[in-house]
Amino acid sequence: MRYMLLLNGEEPTTTPSEAEMNAEMAEWGAYDTAVHEAGIFVSSEALQPSQTATTVRLKDQERIVTDGPFVETREVLGGFYVIDVPDLDTALDWAAKCPAAKNGSVEIRPVLVFDEPEQ
Amino acid sequence: MTEDDVGTSDTVDAVFREEWGRLLATLVGWLRDLDLAEEVAADAIAAAVRHWPTDGVPDHPTAWLLTTARRRAVDLLRRRKTYAAKLAILRVEADRVETERLVTTAAGTEQAARDTIGDDRLRLFFTCCHPALAPEARVALTLRYLAGLSTVEVARAFLVPETTMAQRLTRAKRKIREANIPYRVPGPSEIPDRLPAVLSVIYVVFTEAYAASQGPDLTRPDLADEAIRLARILHRLMPHDREVLGLLALLLLTHARHPARTDSDGNPVLLADQDRSRWDRHTVDEGVALLEQALPDRDPGPYLIQAAIAALHDQADSMETTDWPQIVALYNLLQRVAPSPVVSLNRAVAVGMADGPQAGLALLDDLADSPALERYHLFHSARAGLLKQLGRESEAAQAYRQALDLVGNEPERAFLRRQLADIEHHGHR
Numbered sequence: 426m427r428y429m430l431l432l433n434g435e436e437p438t439t440t441p442s443e444a445e446m447n448a449e450m451a452e453w454g455a456y457d458t459a460v461h462e463a464g465i466f467v468s469s470e471a472l473q474p475s476q477t478a479t480t481v482r483l484k485d486q487e488r489i490v491t492d493g494p495f496v497e498t499r500e501v502l503g504g505f506y507v508i509d510v511p512d513l514d515t516a517l518d519w520a521a522k523c524p525a526a527k528n529g530s531v532e533i534r535p536v537l538v539f540d541e542p543e544q
Numbered sequence: 545m546t547e548d549d550v551g552t553s554d555t556v557d558a559v560f561r562e563e564w565g566r567l568l569a570t571l572v573g574w575l576r577d578l579d580l581a582e583e584v585a586a587d588a589i590a591a592a593v594r595h596w597p598t599d600g601v602p603d604h605p606t607a608w609l610l611t612t613a614r615r616r617a618v619d620l621l622r623r624r625k626t627y628a629a630k631l632a633i634l635r636v637e638a639d640r641v642e643t644e645r646l647v648t649t650a651a652g653t654e655q656a657a658r659d660t661i662g663d664d665r666l667r668l669f670f671t672c673c674h675p676a677l678a679p680e681a682r683v684a685l686t687l688r689y690l691a692g693l694s695t696v697e698v699a700r701a702f703l704v705p706e707t708t709m710a711q712r713l714t715r716a717k718r719k720i721r722e723a724n725i726p727y728r729v730p731g732p733s734e735i736p737d738r739l740p741a742v743l744s745v746i747y748v749v750f751t752e753a754y755a756a757s758q759g760p761d762l763t764r765p766d767l768a769d770e771a772i773r774l775a776r777i778l779h780r781l782m783p784h785d786r787e788v789l790g791l792l793a794l795l796l797l798t799h800a801r802h803p804a805r806t807d808s809d810g811n812p813v814l815l816a817d818q819d820r821s822r823w824d825r826h827t828v829d830e831g832v833a834l835l836e837q838a839l840p841d842r843d844p845g846p847y848l849i850q851a852a853i854a855a856l857h858d859q860a861d862s863m864e865t866t867d868w869p870q871i872v873a874l875y876n877l878l879q880r881v882a883p884s885p886v887v888s889l890n891r892a893v894a895v896g897m898a899d900g901p902q903a904g905l906a907l908l909d910d911l912a913d914s915p916a917l918e919r920y921h922l923f924h925s926a927r928a929g930l931l932k933q934l935g936r937e938s939e940a941a942q943a944y945r946q947a948l949d950l951v952g953n954e955p956e957r958a959f960l961r962r963q964l965a966d967i968e969h970h971g972h973r
Contacts, residue, residue, distance in 0.1 A: 426724050512726035513676060535723045 427467060427536035428516040429507050433500040434529025436474055452524045460508060460519065471504035500529050507536065563589065564692035565777075567609050569664035572671075575617060576727060578689065578717045584620065588613035665690070666781045667727045673742040674725050681716035686745045688713060690777070691770045701752070701767055735785075743791050743847065746774045750795050755953070762812050762955040768799050789838050790848030796831035797854035800824040812959050816863045828858045846882035849874055868898035885916040893926050901933040921950040925960060932967060941967045 441449070460466045478494045494501060503525070510516050513533070520531040564585065571581035588609045602608040672685035680702075687693045687701060699709035719725065730738040753767035775792040782788045804822040807813055832855050838848055853874045860866035875891035888911050896904020908927050917923040928943035944964040951957045 512724045512728075513674075514726050514728070514730075517676070533723075 426511065427507055427509050427538070428513075429505055429534045429536055430516070430520050430523060431502055431532040431534065432504045432506070432523065432525035432529065433532060434503050434525055435499045436501060436503070449524070456523055459522070460506065463519075465508040465510050465519070467507035467509050469504070469506045472502060475501040503529075563592075563606065563609055565665065565690050566606060567613065568689055568692075569668040570610060571613055571617070572668055572689075572727060573664040574614070578720060580617065580620065582689075584613040584616040585609075587616045663729065665777065666729050669742055669778065669781070670729055670738060671720065671725060671727050673738075673745050674720075675738070675741050676723065676725055677716055677719060679744075679748075681712055681719075682741065682745050683748055684709060684712050685716050686774065687749065687770065691774055693770070701749075701764070701770075739785065739787065742778065743787060746771050746778065746791060746795075747847075749774070750798075754798065755956070760954050762806055762810060762953055763802065765802065768795075768802070771795055772799060786838050787845040787847050789834055790845060790851050793831045793834040793838070793851035794847050794854055796827050796834070797851055797858050800827035800831065800858055806955070811955050815857070820861065823858065828855075831855065831858070844877075844881075846878060849878045849881060853878075863897070866897070868894055872898050885911065885914045886920070888914075889917060889920070889923055889926060896930050901930040905930040905934065919950060921947040921952075921956070921960070923947075924950065925963075928963065937967050937970060
């Protein structure tokens with residue numbers, strides 16, 4: 426079963442030092458390797474900061490484009506993993522190991538699978 | 545037919561209560577689908593009610609019910625094409641498991657059959673109390689699927705409309721299904737993380753029974769019995785877990801005082817004024833015996849500590865002969881292990897008994913800034929009691945008024961009104 430791990434966190438307001446950056450990259454590298462080695466990796470992307478985001482809605486056929494995401498909290502979506510594991514408990518274990526869980530939060534959403542057409 | 549439809553005669557109720565939880569747990573284990581399990585379990589019970597009175601009760605009622613339910617499940621799954629994959633699993637698993645079960649049962653090793661069912665029940669406990677579910681959903685699922693209460697009864701237990709409870713249960717079941725919350729007993733390393741949620745569900749049911757948060761009655765003995773039944777099942781399933789034992793002991797030792805907690809009109813009676821001869825000695829003895837099994841435990845958890853406190857109350861002949869210093873010591877321990885505003889409140893009251901009202905009041909005044917306690921009527925009534933003992937009657941009256949603004953159930957409200965009237969009467973003399 427596929428789960429998407431939505432990695433949420435506060436965006437840094439100051440530039441981290443090189444040492445901090447390296448330590449963080451090492452942590453993410455180790456997690457990414459573990460996910461691949463476990464054979465559960467489906468896909469993953471990291472996102473550019475939220476100030477590069479644009480939101481579009483249609484209201485009465487009219488396109489409304491606004492700057493940025495709708496954020497009510499300081500935490501924003503920074504990236505995601507899609508993993509293929511047997512159940513929610515296993516997904517929870519992987520989410521808890523993710524570096525994002527330490528400084529922000531990881532939302533786990535099962536991926537909706539549409540029924541295959543009947544033959 | 546649903547279980548609510550069948551629940552018309554006493555015979556049905558008896559069969560239903562006894563077999564429902566066991567049957568359902570096993571079916572969920574096979575089918576991995578609460579809705580389907582519930583449907584075929586209800587069908588099997590209904591069939592039992594039709595056949596048993598004329599054909600006689602079979603030698604192995606549980607096996608009979610399981611076979612009937614399984615046949616029904618196969619029928620249903622055949623008709624619902626989308627379940628084809630599940631049907632295949634059911635055939636393989638059920639054949640294997642059921643054959644084993646029937647063989648062991650037939651061979652006279654009922655114990656082996658019961659153990660398999662026990663595992664299924666424990667799995668269902670941990671599924672219904674999974675931390676990924678909302679706390680109120682956990683309570684509802686546990687009462688519905690482990691205690692075997694109907695949706696109407698669960699709704700009544702929490703004073704919500706039936707439709708609200710039905711929706712809550714449906715939402716929770718959908719999450720179990722769609723997020724694929726597994727039916728499994730957590731491994732030993734996960735138990736410390738996962739067991740507290742199960743224990744707290746049972747405790748929440750009991751505390752609601754002990755002092756109803758709203759409504760006309762102070763206590764809900766039916767609900768207390770349900771909580772104790774669940775704690776007993778869990779203790780049977782996890783006999784070596786100290787906190788499970790502690791919880792069962794706590795519920796028994798607290799419930800033992802139930803007969804004396806209200807007067808003939810249903811009004812609350814304070815611990816100090818209770819007729820201790822009405823306490824249920826049999827239940828006290830059972831709780832104390834459980835507690836003694838756990839006594840060598842070096843790091844007691846919160847339920848075990850609370851059970852020890854309850855035992856000290858139960859074993860005393862009066863307020864005066866109660867071992868208050870020991871109770872204070874246990875509250876100190878509890879505050880370290882599981883700090884909470886209510887623990888601090890109870891500790892302050894115990895200090896008031898051990899070291900005098902002045903000492904208790906000083907502790908309570910230190911707690912007055914806690915937002916949780918500020919809104920808790922028992923905080924204000926405890927304060928009022930100590931102020932009254934110290935002869936500070938106008939302050940006591942003020943504290944009773946604060947308690948009255950916050951109290952939820954009618955008998956407690958009436959009690960507080962009488963206390964207030966009493967003080968005001970004295971004040972005007």
